[in-house]
């Protein structure tokens with residue numbers, strides 16, 4: 001069982017942005033979801049764990065290995081899919097993986113060929129192996145991204161915002177692939193898409209302005225809101241009135257109508273119905289200015 005231990009991680013960029021504030025996390029095998037709005041610090045944390053940038057202070061340990069002092073050793077067991085995976089677009093899928101496998105130290109030609117064949121099968125791109133990566137759809141590019149992240153049997157896999165821009169079918173395929181991998185490695189999935197975490201992760205953290213504001217299972221954090229979430233369908237033009245009167249967690253359009261969720265420990269009356277809280281309610285109550293400062 002692999003274990004990643006992050007202690008007291010801090011990072012202030014040159015422009016004064018405090019991107020990581022005393023981050024403490026323990027992560028084991030399986031899918032770990034890191035949720036947060038844009039700018040929360042997710043990529044900063046992912047890049048720091050991947051040893052692509054250094055923290056100002058703090059430690060990271062993977063199975064007893066001091067990651068920050070042994071960056072080369074970490075990279076040998078790391079698979080990393082960055083937010084933008086767009087390198088070498090003019091070459092074929094097979095050539096790209098071959099090139100990256102050499103960089104990862106798989107120098108034996110026969111071994112490399114077998115590995116690449118296996119990975120292309122696994123991400124369901126074997127038939128397309130001789131096509132230019134440039135011609136691939138967003139989902140196919142992400143799957144090539146995952147294939148390269150799996151080179152070298154990694155113990156730690158980091159994927160940064162992987163499903164943005166994928167169609168629902170591609171997203172499902174990508175999820176299944178990640179869930180497969182999660183059986184034998186630590187997979188950290190950084191995203192602002194709540195559904196990705198709900199569907200895939202047994203353990204998670206929520207970041208806001210550089211801090212971890214929740215760490216635990218999705219069920220536990222959802223249960224914190226039991227009995228507190230109320231829903232009502234309202235005409236769009238009355239939204240401003242409701243906003244004055246209630247603590248609105250979220251508003252969304254459902255079949256052309258506006259559905260609002262509000263937070264209240266008593267029945268607000270006025271046609272509101274109590275609903276089961278969901279991870280999206282949690283996300284907004286943990287990360288919106290309005291709730292955090294109250």
Ligand SMILES: Nc1ncnc2c1ncn2[C@@H]1O[C@H](COP(=O)(O)OP(=O)(O)OP(=O)(O)O)[C@@H](O)[C@H]1O
Nearest residue numbers: 013015017019036037038039040041042043044045
């Ligand atoms: N290299 C950098 N130099 C200065 N500021 C940076 C740098 N990288 C990120 N930041 C700032 O640090 C904060 C955290 O950014 P980060 O990219 O880690 O957040 P994020 O949660 O991954 O957001 P997103 O989902 O938009 O990628 C933001 O305010 C961002 O503008």
